[in-house]
Amino acid sequence: MPHVKNINHVAIVVDDMEKSLHFWRDSLGIPLHEVRDVPAEKSQVAFLPLAGAEIELVQPTTPDSGLAKYLAKRGAGMHHVCLEVDDIDGMLAELKQKGIRLINEEARTAADGKRYAFIHPESASGVLVELYQV
Amino acid sequence: MPHVKNINHVAIVVDDMEKSLHFWRDSLGIPLHEVRDVPAEKSQVAFLPLAGAEIELVQPTTPDSGLAKYLAKRGAGMHHVCLEVDDIDGMLAELKQKGIRLINEEARTAADGKRYAFIHPESASGVLVELYQV
Numbered sequence: 001m002p003h004v005k006n007i008n009h010v011a012i013v014v015d016d017m018e019k020s021l022h023f024w025r026d027s028l029g030i031p032l033h034e035v036r037d038v039p040a041e042k043s044q045v046a047f048l049p050l051a052g053a054e055i056e057l058v059q060p061t062t063p064d065s066g067l068a069k070y071l072a073k074r075g076a077g078m079h080h081v082c083l084e085v086d087d088i089d090g091m092l093a094e095l096k097q098k099g100i101r102l103i104n105e106e107a108r109t110a111a112d113g114k115r116y117a118f119i120h121p122e123s124a125s126g127v128l129v130e131l132y133q134v
Numbered sequence: 135m136p137h138v139k140n141i142n143h144v145a146i147v148v149d150d151m152e153k154s155l156h157f158w159r160d161s162l163g164i165p166l167h168e169v170r171d172v173p174a175e176k177s178q179v180a181f182l183p184l185a186g187a188e189i190e191l192v193q194p195t196t197p198d199s200g201l202a203k204y205l206a207k208r209g210a211g212m213h214h215v216c217l218e219v220d221d222i223d224g225m226l227a228e229l230k231q232k233g234i235r236l237i238n239e240e241a242r243t244a245a246d247g248k249r250y251a252f253i254h255p256e257s258a259s260g261v262l263v264e265l266y267q268v
Contacts, residue, residue: 004164006185007141010215012259020259027232027257028217028225030138050217051140052186057259076260078212081144083162083184091162098161123161125146125154125191126210 002090004083008132009054013071013079017044017059020076024048024055040111043067080118080128088115088133095119107133136224138217142266143188147205147213151178151193154210158182158189174245177201214252214262222249222267229253241267 014020017035025032025048033047042065046057058079060068070079085091088107095102104117119129148154151169159166159182167181176199180191192213194202204213219225222241229236238251253263 001163004162004184007144007187007189010141010144012261014259023234023258027229027234028138029135029228050138053141055141077255078215078261081212094163095161100157100161121211124157125148127146127212 002085002087002094004085004091006084007053008082008084008130008134009056010081011056011058011079011130012077013067014057014059014076015071016076017046017057020057020059021046024057030055037061038111041065041067080130082116082130082132084132084134086133088117088131091131092117100124107131136219136221136228138219138225140218141187142216142218142264142268143190144215145190145192145213145264146211147201148191148193148210149205151180151191154191154193155180158191164189171195172245175199175201214264216250216264216266218266218268220267222251222265225265226251234258241265 024030030048033049035044035046037044042060042062044059044061048055060071062068101120101123103120107115107117109115115133117131121128158164164182167183169178169180171178176194176196178193178195182189194205196202226241235254235257237254241249241251243249249267251265255262
């Protein structure tokens with residue numbers, strides 16, 4: 001049976017990357033791995049890895065993405081939690097069969113080869129949940 | 135210098151524990167460690183540990199707590215992220231000195247002996263951040 005291994009990352013949507021880095025990197029002292037432009041998601045992402053899971057700060061770079069609209073409506077804050085699974089196809093099949101509402105019924109492949117899919121917050125205690133198979 | 139070790143847990147505020155467990159435990163298959171009443175926080179908490187960090191589902195048990203009001207206003211969803219630190223007193227002193235707004239200026243002690251403090255979302259990209267020293 002497919003299973004969840006760990007929290008891979010917590011994604012935080014931000015409106016001012018420098019101000020956010022002042023907190024997460026400079027004040028808490030979490031080492032910044034890199035800040036990367038992700039054109040496919042119309043955003044800039046700062047990766048701050050910890051021993052197990054990672055903090056990701058995501059700032060929209062255009063006003064027309066879903067993330068930009070989320071930010072405009074709700075303000076900065078936690079956006080989604082990403083869980084690492086050992087078998088994403090098996091997990092999606094299982095969730096579908098159990099009546100869980102999926103945003104992506106099939107796993108998608110990111111530029112770096114990771115396979116991912118999102119579960120709808122309606123089925124997940126109001127939380128946007130991403131599944132990752134690394 | 136005090137430092138952040140890992141994400142200890144992600145806390146999710148829920149309005150229907152059974153429905154939430156149907157997703158996190160029964161559909162995702164994350165083992166439930168226990169459901170505990172926490173009278174001091176007027177809530178019931180379900181602990182779902184993963185390899186590194188933990189998912190915590192928190193349901194208010196009275197309508198008058200801060201958490202109950204948060205739930206009534208914003209609905210179910212992510213409530214806070216908890217970071218494990220090696221020296222909570224040193225970290226709080228450091229944050230205060232850097233102008234970070236703290237909810238608890240001094241660490242408090244939970245019933246199980248863990249020491250914790252909350253950082254105000256205003257200083258933390260809109261995220262309620264808990265610090266833990268286990």
